[in-house]
Amino acid sequence: MSMQPVKFYQTGTFTVGNRLLAPEDRSVQSNMERTNSLNSGHRACQGCGEALGARYAIDAAMKATNRQLIAANATGCLEVFSTPYPESSWQIPWIHSLFGNTAAVATGIAAAIKVKKGKGQGGQHGDIRVVAQGGDGGTTDIGFGCLSGMFERNDDVLYICYDNEAYMNTGVQRSSATPPAARTATTMPVGEHPGNNFGQGKFVPAIAMAHGIPYVATATVADLRDLEHKVTKAMSFRGARYLHILVPCPLGWGTASHDTIRMARLAKETGLFPVFEAEYGEVVSSLPIRHRLPVEEYLRPQKRFAHLFGKTPAVATIARIQSMADKNIRKYGLRFTGGA
Amino acid sequence: MEKPFAITLNPGSSLANHTGSWRTERPVYVDRLPPCNQQCPAGEDIQGWLFHAESGDYETAWRHLTRDNPFPAIMGRVCYHTCEGACNRGKIDSPVGINSVERFLGDEALKQGWTFAPVSVNSGKRVLVVGAGPSGMSAAYHLRRLGHHVTVQDAGPFLGGMMRFGIPKYRLPRDVLEAEMQRIVALGVEVKLNSRVDNILESMKTGKFDAAFLAVGAHIGKRAYIPAGDTARIVDAISVLRSMEGEEKPMLGRRVIVYGGGNTAIDVARTAKRMGADPIIVYRRNREKAPAHDFEIEEALQEGVMVKWLSTIKQAGESSITIEKMVLDDKGFPQPTGEFETMEADSVVLALGQDVDLGLLDGVPGLEVADGVVKVAPNMMTGHPGIFAGGDMVPAERNVTVAIGHGKKAARHIDAWLRSATHEAPKKHEVATFERLNTWYYSDAPKTVQPMLDIIRRQSTFDEVQGGLDETNALFEARRCLSCGNCFECDNCYGVCPDNAVIKLGAGKRFEFNYDYCKGCGICAAECPCGAIVMEPEKL
């Protein structure tokens, strides 16, 4: 092989676009022709990470499927803020399911497409593909049975969970994805163990992997290129696929509206949210931490953790959270590699 | 429209919902002044020309650069590049190698034969420029481009001033200097060499000039009183360096003592080394206090130049000198110790600074001279209407880049003055400080090192010491720029808006906000790498 001169692109793929990259190497979001699947005028809060993550993911899925896509959407902020009857922000075929059955509804759509295809009524522009999407409550709690069934049957659906770590739409109640110590409306910072308790945890990406489905990945709104890559890759598989995206919620987390992406970045850089992908139950790659940071950097700006930083800081609790991050770093190989 | 059972309303788009009304703050695109630009004494738009270099469009980069400074190849060799000291990237890893990219562009222009666009305007005004150093030639360039007839008159036989007769050729090869000078002449600037101006008012009158720009530099070597025997050979550094350009090389002998601690002392010592001598610099203070740049001292030491710090010359004899050791007092001033030492010496070269020869200004009414230099107003005009001055002969730091900056500034004011107007410099943008950047987005990349000539050739020849970057390295170096305070079309704002309220206008056209839908969350401003978006309170 001949020598390749070293090319350096200033911001590389950290930024959304990069005028120095060839157009085909640029992100979907940088494209003036992106679908804007979730259009302006939606009623999400200022700085909503879920609205951002949903547009990132669905625009990428639209590109990957040549715009042959149908989405089923569980109840939750994403559904409520986008589609107050009769208006909708969605610029794709989209159906609202119930809170807990979106995986099943998507399975049904996929089955119907299969039947139609058998009758010669498939898509004219290629195969029509299906995504299901919902919040963490709709996914890790009430929708969990339907989801597990969809995995187990290996239905041809990409399920996307937008994890903002609580039931935001109904006023920030705890879900099984709420982190320990976090304040929610139902886990107030009072008593001996303020905030959410340290349970056993319920990390659905790991549970999805245990089903041995073709593709499981995590992503955040802070790494657009990684997120788009994962959606695109997910669409290259058939069968059940699961994508879990961390989407900070300014309202529920008590963060400034301009800090949404920064919070997602800190979750990843501290190791608290591992970003990786797995095929058929095995981790195949992970996004390394670029500048490792202690968990305090992530916790401190969030009002839901304010009680940890009172007059006497909750040193022991912070240390427990730090050890969760350390464990992720070991388990998913997130070790700092000395720059990118 | 026929509606299904239980449906009463037609489907609508959320575009009907103008969420912009929620906003209490609005994002606004701004351009900020990058610290490099702010620092550049010649007023170059560094970030601006690096932007073009980043995409490999070197000719556009060169044209953008030469709007302000016509000498990139010279700059790339002799400018002290204080811009790099101000560069924000220095707070991440190391500053952008601005100077080395500038040199690459300058050299590329010479290689490709790029010339300035011909002048198409004619003001009918005549301006006399006295002195063909960097200041005079910079003024000539800008005045000519503004359509004036320019005559440059110089006492010496070549263009370039102190760049030709002071700065040694191992730092500034003469073909490079001459090529950048001739490119200005080619614009239609009239040049008269070997023609000293003895009386400025008379020259202006006989030549029918409407205005004059004086840039005669500072060429008279300062003397120090040193008791010396008849045979002691004491010369001044400026004469030594000047004679290097002539047929007869200076006779200094082997043991050359250079007296002084500035850049001139270093240059003359390094020159002596190259002629086979063993130069020793004698300086009354220490290395930290020496006015010479530390990198120049370092390069001299590498080449084998010796230095006696904290020493003064007490006496010079036929083949030796006596030096006295000094100590620095609490205030950092050198004080004698009474300890003496004798050193062998064939010659003593004084490098103690230069004075200005103001002979041509004798009898000009209104002029104000203080500390041997001519006072000028902020518009570079002397106390005599129509006579402007700049460079080493006015109160300012003495270096090539400052001189070039004076030339440009004076040209703009002369142009206005000739039209009986005043030139208002456009208001400067706020500075793009480091705190305004979001450095997460920049790839990690340490500075590229310029190649150096090997040490043997540095000690024995006048070949250029510092090499240039090749194309790959120059491109890499340009791309290290953070584009402080100026949109570089990374598309971040366009991507990160949860409300699609950023409109992308297409390559080179930047972006616009759609205030109908922008909720004012501020993510775009927070995630703009270069700090080109500000949040402003919404007026209610």
Ligand SMILES: Cc1cc2nc3c(=O)[nH]c(=O)nc-3n(C[C@H](O)[C@H](O)[C@H](O)COP(=O)(O)OP(=O)(O)OC[C@H]3O[C@@H](n4cnc5c(N)ncnc54)[C@H](O)[C@@H]3O)c2cc1C
């Ligand atoms: C040894 C040495 C090394 C230096 N190295 C550097 C360096 O690396 N980087 C840097 O930035 N600066 C350096 N400098 C300083 C720099 O050279 C000067 O600051 C700069 O050249 C000043 O420019 P100028 O146009 O004001 O005057 P000059 O460059 O001195 O030019 C003045 C010109 O006016 C002409 N002249 C004088 N009197 C008359 C007259 N009566 N009629 C007609 N013509 C006249 C002279 O012949 C000369 O050509 C160095 C200086 C010296 C001495």
Ligand SMILES: Cc1ncc(C[n+]2csc(CCOP(=O)(O)OP(=O)(O)O)c2C)c(N)n1
């Ligand atoms: C069966 C059922 N129970 C409760 C609700 C009320 N409800 C609507 S949205 C929601 C919370 C959604 O939380 P999550 O899935 O995490 O989505 P988020 O709003 O946080 O994005 C709840 C409890 C419902 N719609 N249906």
Ligand code: SF4
């Ligand atoms: S509550 Fe949170 S998730 Fe819901 S719209 Fe507001 S920011 Fe988005």
Ligand code: SF4
């Ligand atoms: S990073 Fe670029 S724009 Fe910023 S100070 Fe350095 S050279 Fe100038």
Ligand SMILES: [Mg+2]
């Ligand atoms: Mg939720």
